[in-house]
Amino acid sequence: MxxxxxxxxxxxxxxxxxxxxxxxxxxxxxxxxxxxxxxxxxxxxxxxQITTFLTFQNKDAEQAMNFYVSIFKNSKITEVRRHGKESPAPEGSILMARFELNGSQYACSDSYIKHEWNFTPGVSNFVDCASNEELESLFTKLSENGKVLMPLADYGFSKKFGFIEDQFGVSWQLNLDE
Structure with a gap:
């Protein structure tokens, strides 16, 4: 028991x-x-997050994106979606693409609608460069076939600064505070 x-x-x-x-x-x-x-x-x-979006009207979104990724360190294309056969846009053009330029997020597309507006220097990409070599290299590459809005110089607010509109019409402010 x-x-x-x-x-x-x-x-x-x-x-x-x-x-x-x-x-x-x-x-x-x-x-x-x-x-x-x-x-x-x-x-x-x-x-x-907030992402800079670039609307290209000359079917050159992919060319611009590849160019930017090639000249900025630590950059990559993260997503590409293309217009298909049934789209009102040309087949294969960029519907939406995402890329990173040194950690900053961007998106772009090829607009099949011609807008009355385009890029403006009033909204630009501001880049703090780590060295004079980086500043001059970016300035040279971005201004090729573009337009220099302010040549590289000391304007009193930084050691060296330049403002350009690239071949795609996108504006860049390049800054060196070294």
């Missing part, structure tokens, strides 16, 4: 401990689920 009571006591104790373990396991699962929701939200929020 003592063995039977001891066995029942062990079963009751095991069930109590098992319930406790199951409750703990359920709590951990719930906490894990909540943490996963927070991580998913943080990832989604990181994708909702």
């Amino acid at each position: 003592k063995k039977f009571i001891s066995l029942i006591a062990l079963i009751v104790l095991f069930n109590c401990n098992n319930k406790s373990l199951n409750e703990e396991l359920d709590n951990l699962r719930s906490e894990n689920y909540e943490l996963k929701k927070e991580v998913d939200k943080a990832i989604a929020d990181s994708k909702r």
Whole structure:
């Protein structure tokens, strides 16, 4: 009889401990689920950032994007979507593309609608250059077939500064504060 009571006591104790373990396991699962929701939200929020969007009207979005990625360090194309056969735009033109220039997010497209507006120097890309060599290299490459709005010089607000409109009509302010 003592063995039977001891066995029942062990079963009751095991069930109590098992319930406790199951409750703990359920709590951990719930906490894990909540943490996963927070991580998913943080990832989604990181994708909702302000991105410079360039609308090209001469079907040269891809050419411009490739040019920019080639001259800025730590840059890459991250997404390219093209117009298809059923689109009102020319097949293969850029519907939407995303790229990074040294960590800054950009997006672009080829507009099949000719707008009355285009790029303006009133909105430009401001680049803080790490060295005089970088500044001069970017200035040379970006101004080729473009227009120099302010030549490289000391204008009193930085050591060296230049303002250009590139061959695609996009404006760049290049700055050296060394």
